[in-house]
Amino acid sequence: NARMAVKACILDGNDGIKQLLAEFEGIDVVIMDDGFQHRYVKPYLNIVVVDATRPPYEDNLLPYGQLRDNMGSLYRANMYVVTKCPETMNPINYRIFNQHLIMKASQSIFFSRMAERSVRSLSDNAEVELPSTTRVIAMSGIGNSEVFKKSIANRYKMVASLDFEDHHVYRLADLERFEEMLNEYKDSVIVMTEKDAVKLINSDKIPSSIKSRMFYESIGLDFVYGSGPRFYRTLDDEIKKFSKYREGVTLRG
Secondary structure, three states, rough: OOOOOOOOOOOOOOOHHHHHHHOOOOOOOOOOOOHHHHHHOOOOEEEEEOOOOOHHHHHEHHHOOEEOOOOHHHHOOOOEEEEEEOOOOHHHHHHHHHHHHOOOOOOEEEEEEEEEEEEEEEOOOOOOOOOOOEEEEEEEEEOHHHHHHHHHHHOOEEEEEEEOOOOOOOOOOHHHHHHHHHHHOOOOEEEEEEEHHHHOOOOOOOOOOOOOOOEEEEEEEEEOOOOHHHHHHHHHHHHHHHHHHHHHHHHHH
């Protein structure tokens, strides 16, 4: 909607939403990232994203595993979006996810996969086409880099990888490491995730000779198994319900 004004904010602490509402008037909706385990907030709608390559029912709580909450808390979920599904997924796997995740009749589950849209230059953000013979160093600072690296290896000649922790903050030592890797692997380029590119694209500390050999993969999300129409229809229904709920709160307020 062209009339919709969207603001992105980084908030910290329990009072973050209160600060947001105080600073910006007329906010209709707050969309939170990583808000499911935040007990202080009582959301109207919980959409839980599940990594198909790391199902929560096969994982463990931190620090032994990657889970931030126990499986029982998924009872609070309204919708699940299972991401990183393989190109061909056995129908039984869809049923397994349903059996483990759906805990009440009101919950819905949708399946999707990551889709490569284009490769762009870190220097000028221009879309480029890298030949399949390109020697690539795959670089990522995400929670699970295996799908990304597999995608790179399938399309190019991957000669090495640089793996950083999720939410990594890039420092000068990392920039020096980029240069070392590019010098070690002659005629190679670095291809990173779009998430990492956001942190580096405006950096003036990367020499132009290095930045010109750095690219990022722009990705999108494709729904599979007929999930797309159902997801948007369900989300639209929830938004309509929320509008009525909000009007009722305002009238009672």
